[in-house]
Amino acid sequence: MLSDSEVEASLGIPQLPSSKENAWPTKPSSMLSSFHFTASSVEYKTANKQPKPTKQPRAPRPPPTSRGLYPGPNQPPIAAYQTRPPIPIICPTGCSCSLHINDLGLTVNCKERGFHNISELLPRPLNAKKLYLSGNLIQKIYRSDFWNFSSLDLLHLGNNRISYVQDGAFINLPNLKSLYLNGNDIERLTPGMFRGLQSLHYLYFEYNLIREIQPAxxxxxxxxxxxxxxxxxxxxxxxxxxxxxxxxRLNLRNNHFLALPVAGVLEHLHAIVQIDLKLNPWDCTCELVPLKQWLEAYNFSYFCLCPDVLPAVSFALIQYTPQPQSLIVVFRTLSTVLQLLHSFCTGRSAVPDSRFLV
Known part of the structure; x- marks a missing residue:
């Protein structure tokens, strides 16, 4: 019986070398079958692959719409970022300070802290815009008190015990717009007190003890x-x-005016819109005629407190007609006509005989 090799030789099949060094590596049948399947699949796909269509260019996108700091009704809020570097907040001991984001200025609140002198405000704040010192125990204001407050636009010194303001005390405040000195013990106003306040708009001196205002x-x-x-x-x-x-606007309410001169005083109020003269003991005699005429030009109305026959009578109801020895005062009322003598004013000398119609 012939062996397998002999049968293959008789049929002309070439023989493989039997040396193990020259032997070809073999693979399991499963691997071979998988290999043949994969190759056939690749060949099939390559044969049936369709050419890709030409890629169309993408339409350009519109630029993003800029959004402001304050979003619309359907937009979420946007966080705002500070672009300038922050400055250190230096606040006097015992006070509270807050920073203004718009101008990086400070509001310095030193109300009712028991300060006796402005020099006690240490350390001095940088770029202070508003300084509140009301309700303290300050008695005197000196020129050196505001040496580091040149950026102030508001200074509140109300309700202290201030009785002395040195000439030029505010000379280092060129940007001040509002000055409050109400509720103090100031008795006299001089031009030197206001030196350096060329930018001031609002000045408050109510509830003091002011008896004298010097010229100009x-x-x-x-x-x-x-x-x-x-x-x-x-x-x-x-x-x-x-x-x-x-x-x-000028408020002279609740003083001790019997009359006010127009020449040299009220005539300088070219821009006046509102003037308060109430609760003054106006003496409705000849001396008040210029004031009455000036008030009529602005359609104001005030009342007499003296003489005794004229109390609570509006200036607007009085018409003066000067005569050599008399004064005619006409009241436009619906009552009957009475003729009386003009009364005396309390603490005043007698006035010439007068006639008035009621």
Missing amino acids: AFSLMPNLKLLFLNDNLLRTLPTDAFAGTSLA
Whole structure:
């Protein structure tokens, strides 16, 4: 019986070498079958692959819409970021300070902290815009008190015990717009007190003990628009008291005025819009005629407290007609006509005989 090799040789099949070194590596049948399947699959896919279509260019996107800091109704809020570096907040001991984001200025609140002198404010804040010192125990204001407050636009010194303000005390405050000195013990106003306040708009002196205002006291404040002098002890105003100002509002309520001169005083109020003269003991005699005429030009109405026959009578109801020895006063009322003598004013000398119609 022939062996397998002999049968293959008789059939002409070439023989493989029997040496193990020259033997070809063999693979399991499963691997061969898998290999043949994969190759056939690749050949099939390559034969049936369709060409890719030409890629169309993408349409350009519109640029993103810029959004402001304040979003619309359907937009979420956007966080705001500070672009400038922060500055250190230096606050006087015992006070509280807050920073203004818009101008990086400080509001310094030192209300009712028991300060006796402004020099006690240490350390001095940087770029302070508003300084509140109301309700303390300050008695005197010196020129050196505000040496590091040149950026102030508001200074509140109300309700202290201030009785002395040194000339030029505010000279280091060129940007000050509002000054509150109400509720103190100040008795006299001089031009030197307001040196350096060329930017001041609002000045409050109500509820002091002011008896005297020197001539041209407010002339160094050309931008002054509001002045409160109500609830003081004033009896008269000096010549040129308001010269050089731009006053629109003036409060003289509850003083001791019997009359007010127009020439040299009220005639300088070219921009006046509102004036409060209530609760003054107006003496409705000849001396008040110029004031009445000036008030009529602005359609104001006030009341007499003296003489005794005229109390609670509006200035607007009085018409004066000067005569050599008399004064005719006409009241436009619906009552009958009475003829009486003019009364005396308390503490005043007698006035000439007068006639008035009621």
